Amino acid sequence: MPTATQSVRDIVATQPSAAKVFHRFDIDLCSQADKSLDGACAELQLSVDQVLEKLADAETQERGGPPADPASMSIGRLIQHIVRVHHQNVRQELPRLVEMAGKLAAKRSDRAPELKHVEELLEKLRAEMFAHIQKEELVLFPFIAQMDQDAIVAYPPAHACFRSVSHPIFMMEQEHESANHVVSELRSITLGFQPPVWACATHVALFAGLSDFEADLKQHVHLENDVLFPRAIRLEAELNSRG
């Protein structure tokens, strides 16, 4: 558990989720890295107790492993889980990472020219993924949820704008491939998200954030491609066979 006398740098090094908390409170990982948490908070007129409380919350969340087996969840609960956990992560993390990469590229591109490319790739990923999750939330997921709820009553739902659920699923899977491709490119140009020895705390936090995002995206895509989508396709076939 972090303490008020520890430096900002030490806290981020031992608890990666601290970078997000500091960002929310405007504690700067570069200029305030060597200050004690107490000192950094005093400069910004923040309550150190409040920051410590948020750090503790973030740590608890970090340790709280994955939820119950997704295969055993109902379709509705699975969709809710994907939106609440993984879409929320896309919305929260990508703008934060883009902003950090932009600041870092402006300051450190002379020593690490790849940072400019990291910023461009992250911006591309942000734009693509924001559009992608919106399509899922507005079109595909409500369709699948309705198909599940109305399994006995009626099929197809009146508002369906495609002939088979496999069509939008195919599109979503292609977009997953594109996102995975951008993340592998990020991994490759950062040599596996390894910051150089001279990296400042922002640089370290950006690469740790990228690595966390990669892990979250893997789980997100797995839940859709391997669990939700096959179930939706089976459900549609079942409904069709009933005529």
Ligand SMILES: [Fe+2]
């Ligand atoms: Fe998704």
Ligand SMILES: [Fe+2]
């Ligand atoms: Fe998706």
